[in-house]
Amino acid sequence: MSETVLRIRDLHTQFALDDGVVKAVNGVDLDISRGETLAVVGESGCGKSVMARSVLRLVDRPGRITGGEIWVRHPEGPGKTPEGAPGGMVDLVTADKRTVRSVRGKRIAMVFQEPMTSMSPMHTLGNQIGEAIRLHEKVSKAEARRRTIDLLGRVDIPDPKRRVDEYPFQMSGGMLQRAMIAMALSCNPELLIADEPTTALDVTTQARILELLRSVQEEFGMAVMLITHDLGVAAQMADRIAVMYLGSVVERGDVVSVFRSPRHPYTKALLRSIPKLGSGARERLRPVRGMVPHTYRRPPGCPFHPRCDEFLAGRCDTTEPLPVRGPEPDREVRCLRYEERPEEAAATAGTPQARDPRRHEEEGA
């Protein structure tokens, strides 16, 4: 059986602001196994970055994790392990600060959406990456510098011996992104979370960075959570995919089966919005109809119902859907249309999510 490196259960992260509460992450369940790539996709504002930052306990104030579990592997795991997971895991939601810090950067590293949030403009690459190495390992400055040069070379930064003494502003976007990946790899993490690692780059550089990610993943044998709004990137890179909408995962499964037979109307709409070869270059894409609702006004029932092409009046606007498993292994969808099919509803009857009474609480408009 493949080894779980991250298991998220019913995660809730909220921002309590003066005008109301933003439920940025609202009941996310996710698993990532050793060595695999999970793509997390969804429109802007659906909670991808907040979910990723929650994993490392790096949510900006006034954001707060208000519920759920984030299990990661840890040698000092207290022995209390999630159902069905291997031993030696800790829950980062309840872990102490020391444990969280020992996971961050060491077991789980992150490449952020905005490069400059993790790079300091005041320090050279060598100092920053060297510092990251020395934070987790007792090595001399000279050894850290040697390792930094080696890492810069591994991410295909030309002339690493010179570049190691450069500042971030001296580098192009693509080179900086490589340096960020080098920094993330510096402690040989078992999970790399890459939040839109290529969005700001031109297409050629984007392709090179993705290629690089794939090759370092093979070399280092790590798992990758790749956050992207680009379904093409997800198809090219991922083993499995999780589609997020308004803070929850509405559909997940292996990439081939989700792309071949999407079940959630939101997944179907997203797939229709990607360009197809040969469909005529001038043909307009069909974006998902309607807008993501205002953050304070989460629709009651299924949060996607105001935009849904398969909306059932009197049902989708009143009842929050539960996850439904199947038909392929590892597939799950949150849509009332599938809950109505008894054979599939039965398949979820034993899951903790299905039993959780909170799932039926109405959020109110």
Ligand SMILES: Nc1ncnc2c1ncn2[C@@H]1O[C@H](COP(=O)(O)OP(=O)(O)OP(=O)(O)O)[C@@H](O)[C@H]1O
């Ligand atoms: N610091 C913050 N303060 C208040 N609200 C926030 C903060 N950060 C995020 N949010 C809100 O949380 C929700 C989820 O945001 P998040 O950044 O996770 O979206 P995303 O899926 O990463 O979008 P994008 O594709 O644009 O990066 C949004 O409604 C956003 O406005």
Ligand SMILES: [Mg+2]
């Ligand atoms: Mg984001």
